Amino acid sequence: MPQRIAVIGAGVLGLAVAQSLARRGAQVTVFDKSYPGSGTSQISYAWVNANGKDPLSYHQLNAAAIDEHKRWQAAHPAAARWLLETGTLEWAAKTLTRQQLELRVTKLHTLGYPAEMRDRATLLKTLPELRLDPRIEQGWFFSSECLLYPGLFIASLLAELRAQGGQLISNNEVIALNESAQEVRLTLASGDEWRGDQLVLATGRWAPELLTQYGLDLSMTDANRADPVACSFLASTQPLPVQLNCNLITPELNVRPDGGGRLMLQALDLDQHADPARPVAVDGLIGRELLRRLRRLFINCEGARIERIETGQRSRPADGLPALGYVSTSDRVYLMVSHSGMTLAPLLGRLVAEQMLSGTASPMLSAFTPDRLLRPLSAVAKNAPAYLPAAQ
Template sequence: MPQRIAVIGAGVLGLSVARSLAIQGAQVTVFDKSLPGSGTSQISYAWINANGKSPQSYHHLNASAIDEHKRLQHESGSNAPWLLETGTWEWAADAFTLKQLELRAEKLAALKYPFRVVDRHSLLQALPEIQLDPRIQQAWHFSSECLIYPSLFVARLLADLREKNVEVCVNREVITLDETEENVTLTLSDGQEWQGDHLVLATGRWSSELIGQLGLELGMTDANRADKTACSFLAHTNPLPIQLNSNIITPELNVRPDGGGRLMLQALDLDHHADPARPADVNGMIGVEMLRRLRRLFTNAQGARIERIEVGQRSRPADGLPALGFVTSAQRVYLMATHSGMTLAPLLGRLVAEEIIAGARSDMLTDFAPDRLLRPRSETKGSAAPAYLPAAQ
């Protein structure tokens, strides 16, 4: 008999692990309280990289995940590619930031992470419409990095799940979960029950709510608070006559192609204003400032408009590192909670499926067991909050 496994969460992590579980021969059902990809996966800069990610085990996990994305797209033969093998350009204008970039590049070189340094002339040739500050005389190109169109990636995963007869139950919220030594039981919003062998929680920033039903508290960054660690502005432009086919990280603005000539913008220094409860107006301070920076960065941007600004809410464990593993001694409920979900999804999907089905935990997951972020739930009102590790990159 194949194992019966439920996955809660139809974002890129949940769909990826469901796909890999089905390949391993499991009978898989995916539940989501909304539509596939409509949570954190929908609002993401979707930059696939291992750049500046530490410690070394986290860097290697992300670097391996880049290769996994490329392999998956190559094998899929999709006529709507979700992965853009663009590389990333990055440069700095002031001496301090330039030194930090040089030091980061030295560390990446030691890790054999591919990049090259180019002069000002070569950068201007690569990005024809760019307007460079005179202080910028060189740039770094990180050639292995990619971008994703999240909706197309979700579509590809859903197509694979249909082919493998995985049931994807949308608009069906899991209300309660119960774990015993023998099985897992879920009660759904429509009153139905599901019972099976294992459960995977791929619920992103909502993970703490379901973990609480097992009598545990999980250390996660509160994605609903107004905080640059938890949230980030993402702005989308109208179609523009700008020949940008790569990701660029500049002193004032991060910019990536967003399809059809549109651009996606991110300005990390403005994120301390980000508040999920207060949407940013395209004509307000954030929109006006992003537009000013965009027009300063590119020629042909005179007609640029910000069409919408979203607040991306991050799924981020409290110490910034993934939480991957069974959460109780019964080993029926498996947690997948991570920042960098877009980068890690295909690789983690495969590694987690192998662990659940075969009981073999990959060495790549050794440093990311969830125990460090879990403790018994406080039963007394007013108890002090858990003293979790501070957030880290």
């Protein structure tokens, strides 16, 4: 009899593990309190990379995930192209940041991560509309990196889930979960109940709420507060006559193509003003500053307008690294939460599915067990150290 497995959360991580479980013969049901991708997944810069991601175990996980993305796209040639194998161009203007970039490139070279120097003439030829700061003599091109369209990626994962017989139940929140030695039981807002063998918690920044039902506190950055570590402005422009076909990381502005001639803009130094409780207007201070920086970067942007500015809320464990593993002594409830979900989703979907069905975890996951971020709720009140012995 196939294992009955529920996945709570229809973002990229939840759908990736759900379709992978279904493809391996499990009977899978995905639950979401809203609709697929409605949380962190849909509001994302969606840069697939392993650039500057430490420690080594995290870099290796992300580097392997880039290849997994490319294999997944190649295996679905009839699907809409959600993965853009664009590469990333990056340069720095100030001496210190340029030195830091060059040190990072040197380290990436030792890890076998592609990074090619591009001189000023090549940068100007590659980007015809570019206004390049006179101080910039060279940049670096990271050819393995990609961008993706989150909506199309989610659609691909959903199609695969359904093709394998998986079920999606949207707009029906899981309000209670219980576990015994024999089964996991979920109670839904509709009054319905689900019973099965295993459960995956892939609810991103909402994971701590569900874990309280296990008497556990999960240490995560609070994405509901004004915090540049947890929140970031993402702006999309109207279509512009700018020939950009790669990801661009510059001193003032990160820019990526966003389809139909639109550009997505991100300026990390402005994120100190990002607050999910206070949406910003496209013609307000943040929008005007983003447009000023865009006009300094490209010609043909004098009449540019921003169509929308959203505040992305990151699903980020407190130490910035993924939390992946069982959180119950019976090995029935599995936690998946990670900041780099867009990059890691296909790889983690496969590795977690293999672990749940075989009982053996990949060595790639061994550095990311969640015990380092968990403590009993009773200890929280006493300000105890954030540690709970491993439940695996």
